[in-house]
Amino acid sequence: MNLKLSRQFITTIILLLLNVQFTIAQKDTLNGLGSDTMLPLMAALASNYGTPEEQVLEVEGGGSSLGFKGLDEYQAEFALSSRKVRSNEKTDIENNYDQLIEKVIAYDALSIIVHPSNPINKLTMKQLKGIFTGEIKNWSELGGEDLPIQVVTRDQYSGSYGFMTSVVIQSEKSPADVKEVHSNAGVVDKVSKIRGAIGYCGIAYVEEVVQPLSISSQPSNFVYPSFRNALNKQYPLSRPLYLYYRGSDKRKVQDFVNFALSDKGQQIIAHKGYIPVL
Template identity: 70%
Template sequence: MNISTKGLTFITLFSIVIFGKQLSAQEILNTKGSDTMLPLVTALANNYDNSNEPVEVVGGGSSLGFKGLKSFETELALSSRKVKSTEKTNIEENIDQLIEKVIAYDALSIITHPSNSVTKLTLTQLIKIYKGQITNWSQLGGENLPITVISRDKNSGSYGFMTSVVVKSDELPEDYIEVHSNAGVVENVSKIKGAIGYCGIAYVEEVVQPLSISEKGGNYVYPSFRNALSKTYPLSRPLYFYYRISDKSKVTSFVSFALSDKGQQIIAHKGYIPVF
């Protein structure tokens, strides 16, 4: 595994020489996209038993997966959001040629510094924080401490989900901190006392505090595996594979493995929510 310190991009690449056989680029399945999905797809690739089809897994953000499809640099885009209509037409003039598969679910976890006394938020409060309308934790019953908003970069599917589905605006506070990976969000939030950020459920560590979220101010739901599985957590979201129909023969085996009983067990073991 190769780790780039800038953006913490993880790359898993099976050896291109298997049992003395030199593999060509055409025999390698290239996957690229969502940083949220990296642990999940890496685990699938490491357990994939088709020795004739090594799998390369590259992160960087959901948008980069679709750009990879457009440039024919990748056969399988990983995305934590739905493809945009403009991305579809950029990839294929006939948008029906782009195949979508939901392979797992995630709970977008809202996290703060562990010393923060605020342990729950309504969606309305969360939206106001990310719009810069609530700027101090004292406005939420907490300490008199400025709120530092941490957000992913625009290539991220988590950013797209947060701004388009949750906040419904990409006008973040002027002084927000942009981070290029889930791990980077966790690191920043763990070090900044007044910080708030968001990450995939598989990235949550003890150095941060996940918040319970209420959709309408009633029942507050913690971002646990069980609550995400039952779809009671309001920020649950599907995780997607996208590929061209022309690449179907090359990707079908790996996609089928991800959706198999064994693949779904691997997904659950990594802390994600299986589709069945």
């Protein structure tokens, strides 16, 4: 190879390498942050979405509150939330002269779970409130064993905690010995190991090591947290799952939002055990 051809060859290789680096640098990454409940759903959507070399979706849990903080601080394009945005969170984000857009992409049934040995298989909303505020302290008060009730709850950053507080407990009061964990899987694990425990988790996290309870907003109508009952909106603790994003990012995120709400996206959501949007 003569000197002229050698220089041309080296130049071509350098240009190719620069082009590869430029392509990698141009890869569009969407960052989702927030609800632990929504992680399996988002991971499944992400693995089936688009063309990897054109756009990548990365999701991280930590709680719905952290998702809104991530939007406010421009650390994420999506906030994943299992509760509705609070007025102060919305104000903080929109104070940056931006619009906060809300999309419901699925529904969940917040399941109340106990140890599988517990003979109690149903509770009213009033009884549930009594347990989670510490007014009911022993399972014998509900017709069960003479066994202290151990409440297992999520941390304050969790959308599930926010939902329970606003819809069920309607109070900041809680038992003195409450056990706080930081994930749905952590709640399931803790409840499965403590005979007197009760906790809550998203329907997609329920396993055979715990027993879900039927819940009633009226004493005579108990509904089990099944996929069908949640789909029919009969289960009283059904809730929407949201994606929130800034209006300034709409063009960047719209393709993914459309995919999540498409027939294929909704089939993926249903396959993961969540309730599709009808």
